Amino acid sequence: MSVRRVDGVADGRPVFRDAIGVLTSWDGDGLTVAPRTGAPVRFAAELLVAGKPVPPFPARRTAAPAVDPLDLQRTAARSWPAVEQEQLGEWTLRASSGFTRRANSVQALGDPGLPLPAALERVREWYAARSLPAYVEVVSPGSPPALAAELDRLGAALAPTLVRTAPLGDLARAGRPADVRLARTAGPEWLALYRRVGGDPALEAAATAVLHGGPSVWFARVEGRGGAPLAIGRLAVDGPWACFGAVEVAPAARRRGLATAVMAALAARAAEEGATGAYLQVEAENGGAIALYDGLGFTTSHTYHYARLPQR
Structure with a gap:
């Protein structure tokens, strides 16, 4: 939006000032506009003079950044931060009351500072103390080369997850961003369609903390009648990378391009913040989501696995 407001008086006349950005709130306390750069602009509703929608800043058609699996995994961890974290050497133990495996697994990158059997026993004990199953995130390259063999010896089952990337500029042009509303918080309407909570x-509190964590987080929704959301999505921008997740479409609204519209609107916002690459994580057996992402230009960068340690 482009909004004009009264910003003081000079020589007996009102002084007007414009702000261009995302209108993130308009309530009894006033309006908030989030510009491309700088702090949000907040002012009282009675100071509003005029406003109009404007298109997003054009996303440049540039290649996605070069992918380093280790760096991208660490970026992904910052974009979906666990409620509780503890270091085990270079490994990171993460717990969030069981809300998603990503926020309740040890990110096993680098050296744990212990022999692998002892490190995995420490992992098991740490999660048992929190009444959680012990999951290990195994990345190749990145995790200790012998880790997969040790997990296999222990009988840990592996579940593959694909990390997929795409140029952000192409994604921003894939849908209809004007149909999508953006906000800095996941309100009750957004959460109503998010079916993981x-x-x-305790789980709801952890989900709220994880969803709103990250360097620059945005929530998107397409509204239907009565304000009920037809589609939602989440974005976390971290430097050149934009992480997409929580893309959900109400069953009655599927096959109408709403998931694409949500991702395009979020991509346009990420481009305004300077990102050039998009990435997401999808379970290898989720064929429907993979087909959608194929059509949006995503390709597989690398694969990582979640291994669940057997209980004692």
């Missing part, structure tokens, strides 16, 4: 207060 419900019932358990």
